Amino acid sequence: xxxxxxxxxxxxxSEAASLELGCNYSYGGTVNLFWYVQYPxxxxxxxxxxxxGDPLVKGIKGFEAEFIKSKFSFNLRKPSxxxxxxxxxxxxxxxxxxxxxxxxxxxxxxxFVKA
Amino acid sequence: NAGxxxxxxxxxxKIGQSMTLQCTQDMNHNYMYWYRQDPxxxxxxxxxxxxxxxxxxxxxPNGYNVSRSTTEDFPLRLELAAPSQTSVYFCASSYSAQTxxxxxxxxxxxxxxxx
Numbered sequence: 001x002x003x004x005x006x007x008x009x010x011x012x013x014s015e016a017a018s019l020e021l022g023c024n025y026s027y028g029g030t031v032n033l034f035w036y037v038q039y040p041x042x043x044x045x046x047x048x049x050x051x052x053g054d055p056l057v058k059g060i061k062g063f064e065a066e067f068i069k070s071k072f073s074f075n076l077r078k079p080s081x082x083x084x085x086x087x088x089x090x091x092x093x094x095x096x097x098x099x100x101x102x103x104x105x106x107x108x109x110x111x112f113v114k115a
Numbered sequence: 116n117a118g119x120x121x122x123x124x125x126x127x128x129k130i131g132q133s134m135t136l137q138c139t140q141d142m143n144h145n146y147m148y149w150y151r152q153d154p155x156x157x158x159x160x161x162x163x164x165x166x167x168x169x170x171x172x173x174x175x176p177n178g179y180n181v182s183r184s185t186t187e188d189f190p191l192r193l194e195l196a197a198p199s200q201t202s203v204y205f206c207a208s209s210y211s212a213q214t215x216x217x218x219x220x221x222x223x224x225x226x227x228x229x230x
Contacts, residue, residue: 009155032217043205043221044158051217090157094217102173103148103209103219107157 002027004091006106013081014114021076021109023091033074034092034103035065044090050074061085083115117141121206121222128196128229136191136225138206146209147189148173148219149181151202158205164189196229203227 007022025031035047048059055067065076074091088110094103119140128134140147145166150158150173160173164183178200180192189208193200203226207219 004157006157034218036221043223044207044219045221046218049218102160102163103217104160105150105158107155 002093002095002102002104004093004104004106006089006091006109008109009107010110010112012112012114015083016080017113019076019078019081019085019111021089021091021111023074023076023106024072025074025091025093025104026072027093027095028072029095031093031095033065033067034094035059035063035074035076036090036092036105038088038090038108040087047076047089081111081113083113085111086113087111119206119208119220119222121204121225123225124223125226126228128193128227130196130198130229132196133192133194134196134227136193136204136206136227138189138191138222139187140189140206140208140220141187142208142220143186144208144210144220145186147183148207148209149179149189149191150205150207151175151200152205152224153202161191161204193227198229201227201229 003026005024033050036044037047038044050057050067058064088108090108091106122137148163149161159175162181164170206222209219
């Protein structure tokens, strides 16, 4: 079965520090990849997505992610975090060519940015 | 722009009680989903629907039922509430999996406590 692994459950950074959150998935076929963000008390929102083409994807608020097919990875990065980036981040994958449609989520990474 | 609307936002149930979580979307999306979010576990898919009249089980369907009589509505039913169903429930919707725009749009969530 498809699975998504996020390596860090909790990350604490100071403002202006660089961020990289790891994400690996298990399926070897064609996949769509996503990062969602959940700010405190809010619902999940899409941060960025990858379907095809350039493996370096840029999203909102200065976030980017790189799809490395050989490593089954889709790591999220931001050069300089802000206090307002404090949130929980979820990596997700779905398989566009399956008969059903299921998006599988990772367990999430809680990021706390110190002002 | 209502998007995905869930009600209620909070609910406390006693063991054995039943309730329905309501979900409606105004984006004319074919696909709708119910997830539960437990701390450290990410989101688990309970049920999903690919269109009116069609539903299917996700990863954790036991103890729940759904129906999809219209494109807009996808209620989740708990028949005999158990403490293990204490969680935060999210409804989501997306375009057809046959398109490239498969990102999910989430509701605000329902925090359910079973005591």
